[in-house]
Amino acid sequence: MYYIITAHGKYAEGCKSSCEMITGDTSAFVPVTFTEEMTKEDVEKKYEEILAEKGAEECKAIIADLPGGTPYNAAMRIVSEHKNIQLVAGLSQQLLVLINSGEELADAIEQVGEIYGNTKVAKENNANVTVKRFVRFETGEGLE
Numbered sequence: 001m002y003y004i005i006t007a008h009g010k011y012a013e014g015c016k017s018s019c020e021m022i023t024g025d026t027s028a029f030v031p032v033t034f035t036e037e038m039t040k041e042d043v044e045k046k047y048e049e050i051l052a053e054k055g056a057e058e059c060k061a062i063i064a065d066l067p068g069g070t071p072y073n074a075a076m077r078i079v080s081e082h083k084n085i086q087l088v089a090g091l092s093q094q095l096l097v098l099i100n101s102g103e104e105l106a107d108a109i110e111q112v113g114e115i116y117g118n119t120k121v122a123k124e125n126n127a128n129v130t131v132k133r134f135v136r137f138e139t140g141e142g143l144e
Contacts, residue, residue, distance in 0.1 A: 001058055003099065004050055006032040006043070006075070007065035007091055019096040026100060030054065034071045043074035051082070061086040061105055063095065 005012040012031035020026040032046045051059060062079065064072035067089035079087045088109065098108035 001060050002028045002030055002054055003060055003105075004032060004047060004062045004075075005029050005091055005096070006034065006047075006062060006071035008034050008069060008071065011065055012091060015091060015093045015096050018093045019100055022097050023100040026096070028100065029096060032071065034069075038070075040070050040074045043071055044077060047075065047078045051078070056082050057084060059085050061088050063088045063091045065089070065091045 005016060007015075010033055013033060016026050016029045016031050019029070030050050032043065032050070034043055047062065059082070062075040062085060064075060064087070066072060072087070072089055075087050079085045086105065088105070090109070090112070092112060095108055095112050098111055099105060103111065
């Protein structure tokens with residue numbers, strides 16, 4: 001089992017490196033760096049290469065930094081074609097530490113939300129894509 005972690009710039013690589021300092025082996029995380037010269041199609045190709053190399057059936061989720069950003073948007077098509085892969089927005093070092101310490105993905109997301117206060121996990125089913133996002137308790141609005 002593995003996770004694709006993706007972000008603008010070298011943030012995903014940094015999260016993985018920091019997580020390794022805390023928890024040890026982070027081979028379950030495969031970082032994808034989005035740079036200014038890349039297109040959405042370039043990012044999709046990177047995802048496809050990883051899935052072909054490591055096995056799409058073994059990928060648990062693509063965890064992107066921001067909802068609506070290019071790494072996230074590129075993942076939308078991928079997860080619609082691979083029903084076993086979840087799409088998560090909100091990449092953080094804390095999330096990776098929890099996952100790498102044995103927490104299930106949904107539990108890790110919920111704990112990160114509790115750490116940062118007044119959030120819960122909402123699950124949306126839209127066009128056969130499962131998206132987990134943080135939602136404000138008071139208003140029910142998404143945290144974008």
